[in-house]
Amino acid sequence: MTFSILDSARAEPVTTAPLLSLEDVRIDLRPGVPLVEALSFDVAPGEALAIVGESGCGKSLTSLAVMGLLPKNLKAGQSGKIVFEGMDLATASEGKLRGLRGNRLAMIFQDPLSALNPVLSVGAQIAEVLIAHARMSKAQAKARAIELLGEVGLPRPDLRFGDYPHQLSGGMRQRVTIAMAIACDPKLVIADEPTTALDVTVQAQILDLLTEIRKRTGQSLILITHDLGVVGEVADRMIVMYAGTVVEEGPVAEVLSRPKHPYTAGLLAARPSGSYVHGGQALSDIPGTVPAPDARPEGCLFAPRCARATARCREARPPLDRAGARAVRCFFPVDGALA
Amino acid sequence: MSLTDTSARRAPAARLALPPWARFLLGRLGQAFLVMALVVIGNFVIMQMAPGDLVTVIAGGADMTQEQMADLRARFGLDLPLLVQFWNYVAQLLTFDLGYSYRMNAPVWEVLSARLPTTAALVVLSLLFSVTIGTVMGVVSARRAGTLTDMGINAVALVLYAAPSFVVAMLLVLVFSVKLGWFPIAGLTTVSAGYTGWALVKDMAAHLVMPVTALCTFYVAIYARLARSTMLEVMDQDYVRTARAKGLSETRVIYVHTLRNALLPIVTMAGLQVSTVLGGAVVVETVFGLPGMARTAYDAVFQRDTTMLLGVMFVSSLAIVIVNLAVDLLYTVLDPRVSLK
Numbered sequence: 001m002t003f004s005i006l007d008s009a010r011a012e013p014v015t016t017a018p019l020l021s022l023e024d025v026r027i028d029l030r031p032g033v034p035l036v037e038a039l040s041f042d043v044a045p046g047e048a049l050a051i052v053g054e055s056g057c058g059k060s061l062t063s064l065a066v067m068g069l070l071p072k073n074l075k076a077g078q079s080g081k082i083v084f085e086g087m088d089l090a091t092a093s094e095g096k097l098r099g100l101r102g103n104r105l106a107m108i109f110q111d112p113l114s115a116l117n118p119v120l121s122v123g124a125q126i127a128e129v130l131i132a133h134a135r136m137s138k139a140q141a142k143a144r145a146i147e148l149l150g151e152v153g154l155p156r157p158d159l160r161f162g163d164y165p166h167q168l169s170g171g172m173r174q175r176v177t178i179a180m181a182i183a184c185d186p187k188l189v190i191a192d193e194p195t196t197a198l199d200v201t202v203q204a205q206i207l208d209l210l211t212e213i214r215k216r217t218g219q220s221l222i223l224i225t226h227d228l229g230v231v232g233e234v235a236d237r238m239i240v241m242y243a244g245t246v247v248e249e250g251p252v253a254e255v256l257s258r259p260k261h262p263y264t265a266g267l268l269a270a271r272p273s274g275s276y277v278h279g280g281q282a283l284s285d286i287p288g289t290v291p292a293p294d295a296r297p298e299g300c301l302f303a304p305r306c307a308r309a310t311a312r313c314r315e316a317r318p319p320l321d322r323a324g325a326r327a328v329r330c331f332f333p334v335d336g337a338l339a
Numbered sequence: 340m341s342l343t344d345t346s347a348r349r350a351p352a353a354r355l356a357l358p359p360w361a362r363f364l365l366g367r368l369g370q371a372f373l374v375m376a377l378v379v380i381g382n383f384v385i386m387q388m389a390p391g392d393l394v395t396v397i398a399g400g401a402d403m404t405q406e407q408m409a410d411l412r413a414r415f416g417l418d419l420p421l422l423v424q425f426w427n428y429v430a431q432l433l434t435f436d437l438g439y440s441y442r443m444n445a446p447v448w449e450v451l452s453a454r455l456p457t458t459a460a461l462v463v464l465s466l467l468f469s470v471t472i473g474t475v476m477g478v479v480s481a482r483r484a485g486t487l488t489d490m491g492i493n494a495v496a497l498v499l500y501a502a503p504s505f506v507v508a509m510l511l512v513l514v515f516s517v518k519l520g521w522f523p524i525a526g527l528t529t530v531s532a533g534y535t536g537w538a539l540v541k542d543m544a545a546h547l548v549m550p551v552t553a554l555c556t557f558y559v560a561i562y563a564r565l566a567r568s569t570m571l572e573v574m575d576q577d578y579v580r581t582a583r584a585k586g587l588s589e590t591r592v593i594y595v596h597t598l599r600n601a602l603l604p605i606v607t608m609a610g611l612q613v614s615t616v617l618g619g620a621v622v623v624e625t626v627f628g629l630p631g632m633a634r635t636a637y638d639a640v641f642q643r644d645t646t647m648l649l650g651v652m653f654v655s656s657l658a659i660v661i662v663n664l665a666v667d668l669l670y671t672v673l674d675p676r677v678s679l680k
Contacts, residue, residue, distance in 0.1 A: 069583055116578055
């Protein structure tokens with residue numbers, strides 16, 4: 001799972017109009033305290049984009065903002081544009097959003113046990129999406145839900161239809177939430193850490209399933225993760241988030257092999273190398289911690305933890321510099337291949 | 340619920356290869372039987388510990404020789420060894436013979452079977468109304484948490500919670516019977532009218548409106564507060580967010596995904612209400628002059644009618660055990676995680 005993916009550089013120049021486009025999105029916890037700021041990125045039709053970052057960097061908030069599911073107090077502090085299929089979701093009415101959610105844009109959550117309603121059968125939970133959006137009758141929805149359970153790889157889907165979440169294994173449950181997400185053939189699926197709550201052996205199966213579905217249907221996928229191994233397995237392009245903003249963007253193969261932002265480079269260096277033998281060498285780490293939203297530095301957000309930081313970094317915040325498919329928010333980007 | 344350890348203790352039954360629901364029912368019936376056995380033993384002990392016995396009650400102030408009293412004791416079997424007496428008592432109960440009340444000059448069961456329906460109607464109706472109204476208030480309050488509506492509902496609930504049922508009962512009588520004359524002051528039927536059929540049902544309903552209301556108020560407040568807090572808790576659950584992420588209507592999110600889960604503690608509370616509401620029924624039956632079982636118990640205490648009191652205890656324990664069994668069964672319907680195994 002390590003370096004084979006790097007050979008297949010899948011990044012093709014994006015020429016078509018993006019399916020989803022975030023422009024300068026900002027989410028304030030309270031005035032002047034942004035959780036997410038200056039966030040801009042595009043997702044092309046059929047593309048798989050990975051959003052990578054530590055917990056608390058704003059990646060889950062970003063996905064909830066796209067779905068229009070931010071808690072009320074954060075919704076009030078949201079600004080910027082979230083354009084999906086030509087419509088700005090940030091200003092769309094709740095009714096419009098409801099018509100899109102589960103239909104054109106769907107989400108897969110981290111922990112399938114808590115994401116599924118414990119008192120409803122898994123079949124009913126899939127069927128209700130179809131009844132809500134595809135105007136199916138109960139019988140049609142049931143038949144289609146059983147088909148979907150088969151498509152996501154549940155054995156004997158007709159029997160599983162009436163099962164309750166607690167009767168299924170973790171992997172099965174996540175397959176059910178995937179079936180729920182793809183029920184109405186959405187254009188964009190957002191998967192928020194879909195494998196974090198699962199056993200390692202099941203993780204790969206779920207990632208394969210996500211990729212297989214995307215290839216078959218041409219759906220776009222946003223994969224939110226903190227696991228760099230997962231990124232290489234699934235995504236075409238990746239963005240790295242740090243303290244609520246994008247610090248690096250580019251094709252997965254390039255970013256993983258030639259990171260430009262010191263933070264990305266630090267993350268990659270902190271990974272255990274492919275083999276389990278480190279020759280007694282300790283893994284490197286990034287000193288310090290992510291600044292809290294109300295204690296973010298004036299200059300570069302990463303400067304306090306960066307070995308390369310200069311006075312300039314501490315005074316001004318670097319812009320996201322774009323060059324071809326790559327972008328980096330750094331005055332002194334790292335140059336050269338990873339050792 | 341202690342459903343799991345029941346199955347563990349009843350391991351031998353597993354070998355009988357019964358279907359899960361039958362094993363569950365058998366287990367619960369076994370527990371219910373145990374509870375009833377304890378009630379019966381308790382009753383018998385109380386009867387033995389009470390000063391004097393049946394014969395002294397009958398003898399009362401009347402002049403009775405020691406021989407006559409001994410003769411009576413022999414006739415009632417009161418001279419037999421304690422264990423034999425206990426066995427006779429159990430055998431009596433098994434045929435639903437609850438003994439004879441010398442105060443009322445009637446068999447206990449005859450008195451109670453005539454009065455049980457009134458109390459049952461009072462309890463069941465107040466249960467239905469308080470659960471429904473309280474839950475609706477709680478759901479509305481939770482959906483509008485923090486707004487004026489929410490505060491208003493909370494204020495109403497607090498007043499209902501604080502008002503004792505006898506105060507509510509007397510206020511109702513004053514306003515709706517004395518001043519407005521909408522409802523009859525007391526009793527279960529208008530005896531003089533001699534209604535039959537549908538007219539009788541309507542007449543009884545009119546008589547029950549205020550008693551049921553008086554018995555409801557406190558519990559409406561309990562359910563409103565319980566429903567509000569559980570709804571708010573469930574609304575925070577991931578699966579409710581999933582339901583929203585699926586683009587379901589708000590009605591479906593609230594009533595199918597949220598309320599369905601919030602109902603569990605409410606059902607538990609309803610089971611408890613049945614056991615505690617009898618105390619309130621004493622007050623309400625007294626204020627509204629209803630010929631019910633609760634008031635019979637109250638009267639029996641003051642008239643030292645031990646047989647009647649024990650009869651009431653036996654019948655109400657039986658009712659509570661049956662209701663608890665029903666609540667457990669309802670649990671398995673509402674929450675598939677509570678398995679019948």
